[in-house]
Amino acid sequence: MNMVSLAALAWIAATVALYWCAPRPWQPYVAAASTALLLGVFSPVSLAVLSFFTALAYIPVRYGRQWAAGALASGGAVLAIFVWFKSGMGLGGPLVPMGFGFYTLRALHYTLDSIKRTLPPHTFGQFLSYMFFLPTIMTGPINRFQDFHRDLSRRRFDSALFSKGCERMLYGYAKIVILAAYEVSHILALRVKALEGTNEPLAAYLDCVRYGLNLYFQFSGYSDIAIGFAMLLGFRVAENFNYPFLARNIGDFWKRWHITLSSWCRDYVYMFALSAGRRPWLAVLASMLILGVWHELSARYLAWGIYHGAGIAVWQGFQKAKLPGLSFPGGRLVTEGASYLLTINFVILGFAITKEPDLQSGLQVLSKILFFWV
Amino acid sequence: MYGLLRAYVPKTAADILMIIWYVALVFFIIAFAGSDESDFRYLRI
Numbered sequence: 001m002n003m004v005s006l007a008a009l010a011w012i013a014a015t016v017a018l019y020w021c022a023p024r025p026w027q028p029y030v031a032a033a034s035t036a037l038l039l040g041v042f043s044p045v046s047l048a049v050l051s052f053f054t055a056l057a058y059i060p061v062r063y064g065r066q067w068a069a070g071a072l073a074s075g076g077a078v079l080a081i082f083v084w085f086k087s088g089m090g091l092g093g094p095l096v097p098m099g100f101g102f103y104t105l106r107a108l109h110y111t112l113d114s115i116k117r118t119l120p121p122h123t124f125g126q127f128l129s130y131m132f133f134l135p136t137i138m139t140g141p142i143n144r145f146q147d148f149h150r151d152l153s154r155r156r157f158d159s160a161l162f163s164k165g166c167e168r169m170l171y172g173y174a175k176i177v178i179l180a181a182y183e184v185s186h187i188l189a190l191r192v193k194a195l196e197g198t199n200e201p202l203a204a205y206l207d208c209v210r211y212g213l214n215l216y217f218q219f220s221g222y223s224d225i226a227i228g229f230a231m232l233l234g235f236r237v238a239e240n241f242n243y244p245f246l247a248r249n250i251g252d253f254w255k256r257w258h259i260t261l262s263s264w265c266r267d268y269v270y271m272f273a274l275s276a277g278r279r280p281w282l283a284v285l286a287s288m289l290i291l292g293v294w295h296e297l298s299a300r301y302l303a304w305g306i307y308h309g310a311g312i313a314v315w316q317g318f319q320k321a322k323l324p325g326l327s328f329p330g331g332r333l334v335t336e337g338a339s340y341l342l343t344i345n346f347v348i349l350g351f352a353i354t355k356e357p358d359l360q361s362g363l364q365v366l367s368k369i370l371f372f373w374v
Numbered sequence: 375m376y377g378l379l380r381a382y383v384p385k386t387a388a389d390i391l392m393i394i395w396y397v398a399l400v401f402f403i404i405a406f407a408g409s410d411e412s413d414f415r416y417l418r419i
Contacts, residue, residue: 003417004407098417139416170396173403182406219416 028129155234165231172224201372
């Protein structure tokens with residue numbers, strides 16, 4: 001189903017209406033049933049995998065005789081299935097179930113937090129409604145169980161929140177349809193194509209800008225719809241983007257771009273790797289590699305992960321060096337301007353690696369831009 | 375956005391401007407709807 005369509009909007013409207021008409025204890029199950037029905041109709045494989053992950057994440061953790069071993073085993077099994085699907089072996093083809101990457105990370109978060117004993121007391125029904133939460137099932141944000149559980153007990157019909165949710169969804173649709181699909185993918189793409197014959201390096205660079213803007217407007221648009229939809233159900237879901245193209249360094253960029261994924265990697269990969277190896281640069285590299293593999297198990301995403309990991313490691317080293325600032329008037333402005341330009345161009349060049357279907361083509365685009373005089 | 379408007383114009387004018395803004399957004403969304411989203415990779419992740 002096209003998520004930006006009247007059919008999807010009607011599905012959302014029907015879910016919201018049924019949700020608020022149902023008795024309060026049933027409401028989370030109405031949203032979960034809507035998810036199950038949607039997946040059952042459009043992607044039965046996804047419904048099977050999501051149900052299996054939900055059981056896998058819950059049963060060994062709650063009922064296993066060896067509690068920690070059960071939790072670790074269930075986390076390992078979820079991860080193994082994730083890698084199996086990602087490597088293109090899943091059901092004999094390159095088939096990835098709908099929302100797979102997002103609910104896998106939710107299941108892993110639940111398992112790992114249960115090992116750390118940071119989960120609030122809850123029932124299986126509450127966990128089920130978390131895993132089957134319709135607003136975030138397709139494209140995230142990767143919401144945490146603790147936040148969901150808090151809203152589950154506090155939620156009530158709030159007209160101000162409902163109105164905010166409608167507005168947020170409207171902005172989401174506007175970003176996807178007007179900015180991403182029309183302005184960037186159509187108008188800007190035509191301008192870039194016109195440049196291809198006359199100035200190849202500039203056209204290649206602008207195509208990376210087009211790719212990045214399209215990705216941003218689409219993804220933040222989908223996140224807006226998810227966050228707005230969650231508000232219509234009385235839930236507040238974590239933000240996923242915070243003006244990433246205004247970042248002043250690469251570390252700042254990753255605090256603004258796909259925030260729920262980068263914070264997931266920080267909490268469950270970076271902190272673990274740091275405590276195991278005591279080397280921040282290695283922990284950063286491990287986190288960014290995992291982040292890359294989460295997107296796709298391929299050479300281009302491994303290279304992209306290393307590229308960003310190396311960028312953050314260099315920036316961290318630069319920060320530790322504590323170089324003296326420029327002393328002339330306006331020196332700070334120059335430093336900040338240079339820092340901003342460096343960051344935005346680092347990110348844009350990174351898009352060259354992932355926008356092409358394979359690593360070799362990506363590197364060719366990159367060399368075309370970097371060695372523009374050749 | 376509404377807060378920003380209210381800082382410069384009276385409430386009624388701000389309300390009317392917001393309604394015009396929302397109607398315009400809906401109009402443009404309908405006008406440009408039907409776009410192909412197959413290039414959005416996060417739907418297949």
